[in-house]
Amino acid sequence: RYYYHAYLSSQPDLNWRNPEVREAMFGVLHFWLARGVDGFRLDAFRRLIKDIEFRDEPLNPDYRPGVDNPAKRLRPIHTTEQPELFEIVRAIRQLVEAHGERVLIGELYLPIARLMPFYGTPEAPGIQLPTNFHLLMRPWEADALADLIREYEAALPDHGWPNWVLGNHDNHRIASKLGAAQARVAALLLLSLRGTPTLYYGDELGMEDVPIPADRVQDPWELNVPGQGLGRDPERSPMQWTDGLHAGFSEVAPWLPVAADAHRVNVAVQHNDPCSMLNLHRELLALRRQETALSLGAISEIQAVGPCLCYRRSDGERRLLVALNLSSAEVAVPLGPGRGRMLLSTHLDREDAVAGTLRLRGDEGVVVALR
Numbered sequence: 001r002y003y004y005h006a007y008l009s010s011q012p013d014l015n016w017r018n019p020e021v022r023e024a025m026f027g028v029l030h031f032w033l034a035r036g037v038d039g040f041r042l043d044a045f046r047r048l049i050k051d052i053e054f055r056d057e058p059l060n061p062d063y064r065p066g067v068d069n070p071a072k073r074l075r076p077i078h079t080t081e082q083p084e085l086f087e088i089v090r091a092i093r094q095l096v097e098a099h100g101e102r103v104l105i106g107e108l109y110l111p112i113a114r115l116m117p118f119y120g121t122p123e124a125p126g127i128q129l130p131t132n133f134h135l136l137m138r139p140w141e142a143d144a145l146a147d148l149i150r151e152y153e154a155a156l157p158d159h160g161w162p163n164w165v166l167g168n169h170d171n172h173r174i175a176s177k178l179g180a181a182q183a184r185v186a187a188l189l190l191l192s193l194r195g196t197p198t199l200y201y202g203d204e205l206g207m208e209d210v211p212i213p214a215d216r217v218q219d220p221w222e223l224n225v226p227g228q229g230l231g232r233d234p235e236r237s238p239m240q241w242t243d244g245l246h247a248g249f250s251e252v253a254p255w256l257p258v259a260a261d262a263h264r265v266n267v268a269v270q271h272n273d274p275c276s277m278l279n280l281h282r283e284l285l286a287l288r289r290q291e292t293a294l295s296l297g298a299i300s301e302i303q304a305v306g307p308c309l310c311y312r313r314s315d316g317e318r319r320l321l322v323a324l325n326l327s328s329a330e331v332a333v334p335l336g337p338g339r340g341r342m343l344l345s346t347h348l349d350r351e352d353a354v355a356g357t358l359r360l361r362g363d364e365g366v367v368v369a370l371r
Helices: 018-035 085-097 112-119 144-156 174-178 181-191 220-224 267-271 277-290
Strands: 004-005 040-041 103-106 164-165 197-198 298-305 310-313 317-324 330-344 351-360 363-368
Touching: 018 085, 040 085, 085 103, 085 112, 112 144, 144 298, 144 310, 174 181, 181 277, 181 317, 267 277, 267 351, 277 330, 298 330, 310 330, 317 330, 317 351, 351 363
Parallel strands: 004 040, 040 103, 164 197
Antiparallel strands: 298 310, 310 317, 317 363, 330 351, 330 363
């Protein structure tokens, strides 16, 4: 499957309001659709069109020089989410639908309520997957995550399909933020929530941020505003395929350094380790394909039980419990009168029967089939 990453310009001389520019841009979409791409990722999509008068943005009174990202110096009220944007959404959706089943993914860092209009309506549908980045922003705590899942699910329109993003090229890697043990729990969270998951390359190996020497920096943010921790190069290091030269990424030196642990954190090594992070992802993906309760089913009973995040996935009579221990201590989760069978543990070492109480080791997540 191929996706064309489309950055649709919104400069004054390249604006959607210009009919010639609009025709040219639709021509680009036609070009790739005719070649069989399955959809488009629309980068920085809410900035696609500017205020018709090109007014200056007002200053942000809360901006703290030297502390905040310089992008926060202004309030972007004239350069984002202009009224015509939703007309463009509908036009692009109509275009891609004329070519059969296609998907539109909109990169949208927005509060949940402001994401929902991008789905459009049943009569005038919009983007199928307005990107939900909120897992990147919430504290890694059971209460906070349970609140997020409930809030997002409640906000979705009836015709809207959910999606979740756990890592991407603009944020620190999950293993660096949470540690290697909790990164496995996070993988189960991503691949057991209702909706389409987005998995960032290397996270399936547990890759971590890579320190970037000053003379190897590539990201404009770090080049222009050094020392504020805004650089995104650490999470963009080369994919680690083997323990060979440049981690098997290329035959010549890549423009960003390879991680020091690439000799052991790579596809070739983890492929042969049955309990590796890579094989955990393979098992999780296989379970999603096998269990329609995980791939298409409903989600309910989303709650925090101490440091554990728990929820149920169901499809017809099939009921699954997902329990994620977000702490390093052993915990017990009451099952009530029911019984169950362990389908998967993030440790990949148990398939036992469960009754009465589900006991989780520290940094363990499980999927249990309930009876």
